[in-house]
Amino acid sequence: MKKQLTMADIAKIAGVGKSTVSRYFNGGYVKEETKEKIRVVIEEYNYKPNTFAQSLKAKETKIIGVVVPCLDSTVTSRVLMSLDEELRAAGYTMLIMNTAHDHNLEIENIENLQRLRVDAIILSAISMTDELKKVIESVDVPLLVLEQEYAAGVSIINNDYDAGYKMGKYVADKGHKNVLVVSVNEKDIAVGVKRRSGILDALKESNVDIVDVLESNFSHHKTYDCAKEYFKDGIGNIDAVICSTDKQAVAVMKVIEELGLSIPKDVSICGFGGYETSNLLKPRLTTIKFDSEKLGKIATETILKMIKKEEVEKLQSVDAKFIEGESVYDMN
Structure with a gap:
């Protein structure tokens, strides 16, 4: 196997300057006769230029x-x-x-x-x-x-606020009166503030009796642990859980199933994401999909x-x- 050449090696073998080889690879002007000398060396040694390194030297890296x-x-x-x-x-x-x-x-x-x-x-x-x-x-x-x-x-x-509002209104219109909202930290303005606010505003305007907020993060494991702790004494009066993501919803569904309860008869669950896998869940998850x-x-x-x-x-x-x-x- 031939050793990988550098541009300096090519210049030496072809009998041209290193700057000429550099112009050749960067699309600069090189006489046709000189180009042929460089091409012969490239083919003989199967030289593969480092395109990433080349891009760093160019004005535009692409x-x-x-x-x-x-x-x-x-x-x-x-x-x-x-x-x-x-x-x-x-x-x-x-x-x-x-x-x-x-x-x-x-x-x-x-x-x-x-x-x-x-x-x-x-x-x-x-x-x-x-x-x-x-x-x-x-x-x-x-x-x-x-x-x-x-x-x-x-x-x-x-459009997180409108999406949240749409889901909150849907759950309220289905007659639910005791709702748990699983959210994330408010440092995340998109999901922790705007999406959450949309859900809460819709529930409030629809005169939902009880609304509680459970803060988790985007991971399945963290949400599972949070929901496990929240429902350690059973679901109480909660009749619906609105999760900020489908991943959170899957975690909550697992906890509810482990309690021996039925979804959606005992408690309804919905999320946001519209993952392909959400359609495979039993029951199929009600969700909102962003484009x-x-x-x-x-x-x-x-x-x-x-x-x-x-x-x-x-x-x-x-x-x-x-x-x-x-x-x-x-x-x-």
């Missing part, structure tokens, strides 16, 4: 950094697939950085991407902390925030305009689709 809170989320996966398809069609490559819901790692990832000289950054933010805002302000490449509203910059959000594919498409269109320094809308939103399953009982 790489867009994408920072996401996790890689095990169905919604995140949908958004990434849509982004990848749209960006590839535009000639760009994604460089994905996972934060694992760690705020410090989120900031490190943004700073690392800037050092790598990506053309732009798309950030699916965990929450808009003051520290994160300062880092965003210091970034000298276009940066687009997804799924959290960023007043000082450009962001694309899901992640559309979010990815709008994000691509927006970030490309930002790279070209074209005017973009400061705030755009994506609507959701209500999916009626079999997990909410009609008590009327």
Whole structure:
């Protein structure tokens, strides 16, 4: 097996300058006779250029950094697939950085991407902390925030309040009067504040008698533990549980089933996400699905305009689709 050559090796073997080889790979002017000399060496030694290193030396890297809170989320996966398809069609490559819901790692990832000289950054933010805002302000490449509203910059959000209101109204219209809302910390403005507020406002306007809030996070395990503790003495008067995500809903369903109770006859459960697996649950989960594919498409269109320094809308939103399953009982 022949040893992998460097550009300096190619220059020496071809009898040309290293700068000439560099121009050859970067599309600069090189005489046809010289090009042929370089091509012969490349073919003989099966040289494969480091395209990533090349991009870092170019004015445009054609790489867009994408920072996401996790890689095990169905919604995140949908958004990434849509982004990848749209960006590839535009000639760009994604460089994905996972934060694992760690705020410090989120900031490190943004700073690392800037050092790598990506053309732009798309950030699916965990929450808009003051520290994160300062880092965003210091970034000298276009940066687009997804799924959290960023007043000082450009962001694309899901219409969480309206989605929450729609679900709260649906549960109330089905005659439920004692509702538990499983939410997340209010540091997450999108889900912990706006989605929760939509649910609570709808329940209040519909004169639901009792509304309790149980705070968890986005993980199945944490929600299972929280629900297990909450229902340790049984479900009491609770006749419906509205979860902030389908993953939370699955965890609560497990707890209810372990109590030997029936869904939805004994207690109704619903969520947000519209995962394909939610349709396989027994009973099928009533949920709300955000258009992640559309979010990815709008994000691509927006970030490309930002790279070209074209005017973009400061705030755009994506609507959701209500999916009626079999997990909410009609008590009327």
